[in-house]
Amino acid sequence: MSRKDDYYNRAKQEGYRARSAYKLQQLDETAGLLGEGRTVVDLGAAPGGWLQVAAERVGERGTVVGVDRQRIDPLSDPDPTVEYVRGDMTDDSTKDEVREVVGGDAGERGGPVDVVLSDMAPNMTGEYDLDHARSVHLVRQAFEVATDLLSSGGDFAAKVFDGQDLDDLKADIEPEFEYVREVRPDASRDSSSELYLVAKHRLTAPVREGEVVEVTIEDIGEEGDGIAKVENFTLFVSGVEKGETLEVRVDDVKPRYAFAQPAE
Incomplete structure (x- = not known):
């Protein structure tokens, strides 16, 4: 058949x-x-x-x-x-x-x-x-x-x-x-x-992979990453300290958050 x-x-x-x-x-x-x-x-x-x-x-x-x-x-x-x-x-x-x-x-x-x-x-x-x-x-x-x-x-x-x-x-x-x-x-x-x-x-995030944005680190998370906000959307930024304002490059975007690192 x-x-x-x-x-x-x-x-x-x-x-x-x-x-x-x-x-x-x-x-x-x-x-x-x-x-x-x-x-x-x-x-x-x-x-x-x-x-x-x-x-x-x-x-x-x-x-x-x-x-x-x-x-x-x-x-x-x-x-x-x-x-x-x-x-x-x-x-x-x-x-x-x-x-x-x-x-x-x-x-x-x-x-x-x-x-x-x-x-x-x-x-x-x-x-x-x-x-x-x-x-x-x-x-x-x-x-x-x-x-x-x-x-x-x-x-x-x-x-x-x-x-x-x-x-x-x-x-x-x-x-x-x-x-x-x-x-x-x-x-x-x-x-x-x-x-x-x-x-x-x-993805409805206000950022996309590869984009460089300026952020202020508002807090440090349990895993040691900095936490920043872009239009109330959360970015986890590695290797930063609370209170820093810097440019970061977005590495990976998820529906409700994204990962980034300081831009060179």
Whole structure:
């Protein structure tokens, strides 16, 4: 039996609306995207296979929002976990509706969402370069939505077709997250060039790796590093004393703090 038939038949037997449900399961097992109580936005969610998986994994304390221009048949009625927003993901009115559903606005440290997912694909033309370029465009649109909605430390995963623009796409996404990796789920068809870019731990810090900033050391931490603040964001600075004002170079940025050392 082909892989396509295997996952198609499993979806039918196990009650999933699309075989793509297994791709999200495998993405989650590989990259740890979903978890109890998380808030997840699924872009291009119809017919709802990814919504089913996400709802199972975030549980009753979580929230899953499916966004699509098409109507999505509710998974159950009533459904306390899953909400539906019908509209174009790039429209401000659609994003406003998503924010209303999840209960929060974008603030100093990001928005109210833990995970943004996109399994969208362009209408296929059969011309590989064109289909690849269109898939990259969809990811860029989804990425724009993700940076607007994701909280500090949030995750983003989107489908794209492999091709010449992939490296540039990754390079544009990477500065906003701790790291970006490529994942190819087993549930993808053997002949497919699709892969998923998984961006982990969104950075909303006011500094970036390699940047030089002037700070004042306000205190010394338990590990002996100096503690400084940049717009209320914490920098741990090695080899300094309390009260010093100096320029430091940022070495490593995490969602809620960063490490630095005195600039030469």
